[in-house]
Amino acid sequence: MFSGIVEEAATVVALEKEQENLHITLSCSFANELKIDQSVAHNGVCLTVVKLKDSTYTVTAIHETLIKSNLGLLKIGDKVNVERSMTMDRLLDGHIVQGHVDQTATCTEVKEADGSWYYTFEYDPSTGNITVEKGSVCVNGVSLTVVNSQDNSFQVAIIPFTHQVTNFHTIQKETVVNIEFDIVGKYIIKLMSRYMQK
Numbered sequence: 001m002f003s004g005i006v007e008e009a010a011t012v013v014a015l016e017k018e019q020e021n022l023h024i025t026l027s028c029s030f031a032n033e034l035k036i037d038q039s040v041a042h043n044g045v046c047l048t049v050v051k052l053k054d055s056t057y058t059v060t061a062i063h064e065t066l067i068k069s070n071l072g073l074l075k076i077g078d079k080v081n082v083e084r085s086m087t088m089d090r091l092l093d094g095h096i097v098q099g100h101v102d103q104t105a106t107c108t109e110v111k112e113a114d115g116s117w118y119y120t121f122e123y124d125p126s127t128g129n130i131t132v133e134k135g136s137v138c139v140n141g142v143s144l145t146v147v148n149s150q151d152n153s154f155q156v157a158i159i160p161f162t163h164q165v166t167n168f169h170t171i172q173k174e175t176v177v178n179i180e181f182d183i184v185g186k187y188i189i190k191l192m193s194r195y196m197q198k
Helices: 063-068 160-165 183-197
Strands: 008-018 021-027 039-042 045-053 056-061 079-084 103-113 116-122 136-139 142-145 153-158 176-181
Touching (some): 008 056, 021 045, 021 079, 039 056, 136 153, 142 153, 176 183
Antiparallel strands (some): 008 021, 039 045, 103 116
């Protein structure tokens, strides 16, 4: 489980395709603190550390992960938002993030607003996922508050610190991002759909 408070943007240093899996090797400041079998969120996707070497670590994304996230689009040198899993002694500063990306969305606009930025993202609503005004959403692993919630799009406001520390500074129009919708909302949608079928 994660909070959506990204620790830093790691750098992709190697990519290796093996059948339908993708081994992703990254470099970050806490790589030497990791252990094999530890969970780390990558652009919001929970992946397991499978290898440690020379201040880098490797995780593996399977086919299901690659088709539902933007990890299959990664190139060497790309920045990936990373967060280690929560511990019981940490404050929950963001919101409850499972590390289970629901789908991708595409950035349709980036607008600067006197020191902050508004990003608009559009997604396929046929999946049944929704946002609500002032609700929580996780974009590339970053816990954010929804503004201007629409049927198939939403905006988020990014402060300078988040813009600098995460890979938001690399996001531009047409960039594909990972979205994890609020878990409470997903349960409500599921329950309502069952109720409406009766």
